[in-house]
Structure formats: C-alpha cells, structure tokens
Amino acid sequence: MTNATGAPTGTAPGRVRMVGSGPLARRLAEGLRAEGADVVDEGAPGDGLDAVVFAPWDPAEVTPVPLAELDDEGFGRAWQDTMDAAIATCVSARDDFAGRGGRIVLTTPSTAFAGGSHYGHWAAAAEGVHVLAKSVARQWGPEGIAVNVLALGPDGVLADPEVAGPVSIATPAAPHADPGPVLALLCSPAAANLAGQTLTVDGGLWM
C-alpha cells in the first residue's frame, strides 16, 4: 500500500526480526504476532525484512549493584555489551533492508530517563540506546530507515525496580497499558513518518 506520494503506508507490522531472547523479547514478540506480524528470530535470513526490534533486556541480567562495588566486568556487561549489540543490530538491519528502507525500534527501560539507584550501569546503557536511536534516525532517515524508541516501565525489565527508586512520584495514568499495538505501529510503514521519537508505554508513569 502506498500513499499519494508513493511512499509505503499502513499500520501492518510485516516481517519483524526480534533481537533478544529474554522474557521481554518473548512478550513483545507475542504482542507483535497478535497484531499480525511475522516475527522471526536473530538467526533468520533478512530477506523481505520490514523491521527490527532490539529488546535485549532480561531481568535475570539487569540486576542492581551499588556503584561503589561494581567491577569492570559488571559495567562492561551492562554498558559496553548492550551498546555494542545495539550498534550491531542497527548496522545489520540496514544491510538487510538493502536500500528498501525499513524500521528499527530500540527498546529501553524508562530507567534511561529517570536513572536508578544501584542501576547506574544499566541506566547508562538504557540512555545510550535511547540516544543512539536519535543519531541513527538523523543519519539514516534520508535512506528511508525510520528509527524510533519504545520505552517500557521497569517492571519485567529490571530485576528489582524497588531498589532503583520511583520512575515518577506522580500517579500512573494508564496502569493496564499494552506495548504490543504501539510496537506494531512503530514497526509498520506508518512509522516512516516518525524519526527519533520515543513512545513510552509504562502505565503512564513517565511523561
């Protein structure tokens, strides 16, 4: 489907690669399938790929450590490994889009914006991913690649959200929010009208 200018349009998510194997990635993949997406894993060929979702966050790994006690391995696993994987995900997505354009969605916990006590290493990684999306959106937008961010609340992403501290001191606005339909939109051709945007689906905490 195309619009009056010949650009692809519509809100069908199409063929989507999910990068990540933890419970968050599985939950997001289920949500995408419910919206009609053909979700494939990292090992699948890139033929006909429409979108790539980066969702590496796994509560089993995203654990709190007092910064004063954090060793280099722990900081590296959070900051360096996450960023290296995010960069590689973007570059391989661009290769697989092969000049046809496409959508990249980087997910991040709202800890990126709010910070988190004992979560400095993961907050750094989360905000790094958040702003990487803006850079890549600016650089690859002219190629027809739309890069945006799906931000999620800390529940189901951080091992211990209570330790991190409140994302907001305000009242949640939408406690039953479902990221699936929003992610599907960000994967769809309609998202070509967005660039470097962050849609936060966290129950209406972070605004």
Next chain:
Amino acid sequence: MTGRLDGRVAIVTGAGQGVGEGIARRLAGAGASVVIAARRAETGEPVAEAIRADGGDAVCIVTDVTERAPIEACVAATVERFGGLDVMVHNAFAGGTASRLEETPPEVWFQMSRTSAWGSFWCAQAAYPHLKASDQGRIVLITSPSGVEGSANIPLYSPAKAAQRALAKSLAREWGPDGITANCIAPVAETPALASAFSQVATLRGAIEARTPLGRIGDPVADIGGVVAFLAGPDAGYVSGQTIVCDGGSFLGL
C-alpha cells in the same frame, strides 16, 4: 586569594586545554585547590603553572582516563597531597570524529566509550569514599547537547555523552543520602577542538553564532567554569541529577 570554594579540593580531568582548563581556572579562582588531570604533562603543567602564577593552588597529575588504574592513582595522589577530595569534574573526552555509523572504526567508538562512560564510572567510583567524607561532595560530568538530541555527523558521540546523564541521575539517587550531588553540564565553548573545526569549515563559526540567541560562543572560564563553580559551591547543595546546558540558549530540548 579568597572565594566561595576556599578549602575545597577539586579534580578536573581533561584540564590541559579547552573546557577543562576553563573549569580548572575558574575553580582555582574561587579558592579551590585544583588537580589538573591531563593526559599529557605538556598541556597540564602549563595550566597548573598559570593558575599558581595567578595566586591559585594547582598541580598537574598526568592521568589517562581510558584506564581505571591511572584514575585511582590520581585520586590517591590528590588525597595524599591535599588531605581530601570534595569535587570530581570529569571532562576528558576523545574520539569525536565524524563518520557514518556503519563505517565508524571500532577504535573510534572505543575511545568515545572509554573516555566518556567508562571514565565517568571510574572517576565517580574512585572519588566516592572521599566525597562521602566531605561535607559537600560533588560530581560534575561534562556532557553535550548532542547527548540529548543525537548527532547525524558523529552518531556514537551522542550515546557516549547520554550515558553520563543517566549515570548522574542514578548517582544523584544512590549517593544523595551521603550528601553527594551529581550533575551534568552541556557546554558549547571556544576550545581547540572547535577552533580546529572552524579551520576546516569556514562558515561554521558564523553558523553557530547565528543559531545562538546570545550571539556568541561561550568562554571556557567565565561561561562554563562559572557554572561548574556554582555546582561545586555552597549555593548548589540542593541541585542534583540535573543537566545545565551552557550554550547561549541554542539548545532548548530539556
């Protein structure tokens, strides 16, 4: 020399030139004892000498912020010489070269990541026990407007700088109970790096000045150093987890 930072001890990384030098000069001018933590003595020593010539108290400690050990050694030497540490300013940065993301050499990303994110982690961690012992422990990380809005020209510069903001917010939460504040500033200033860019792109200075409501590029001492002196001083004791953009009003995205 007397000032509102009398008796305070500060480390400024990357203080051999540019923004770091401006911060160091201003902190010293306000009465702080300042460690010029520079990668090379050739740049750091003259800054320390100039501060001393103006009646201030400064020493140069050669420090490579891409490794943990030199940072820990710098902090240890600072505490041994001055008896404590109150203010840790991490400004040093390297690697900001324009490139396509898909063509960015790994070593360029390594430099940016190490000097910005890793360097902030190591500086904060090494300083922590001394900042906790201080009655006004302060961490100031030097980020950039690009760390908020992304960059098409240097795509990995932005996430490297963004990490510092999230780290500062996290430390504001975590070390607030210890009386420590953690903040960022995002400066645009006359620096050797900017001068080099101006020499390569003749229209760049005019373009930056034209987009800046205040119509000029910041002075490292007066415009940037002054804000760090505020954050390091007694008037900013209730400010934490914030980013102050010091760019003449250009970037209004916070």
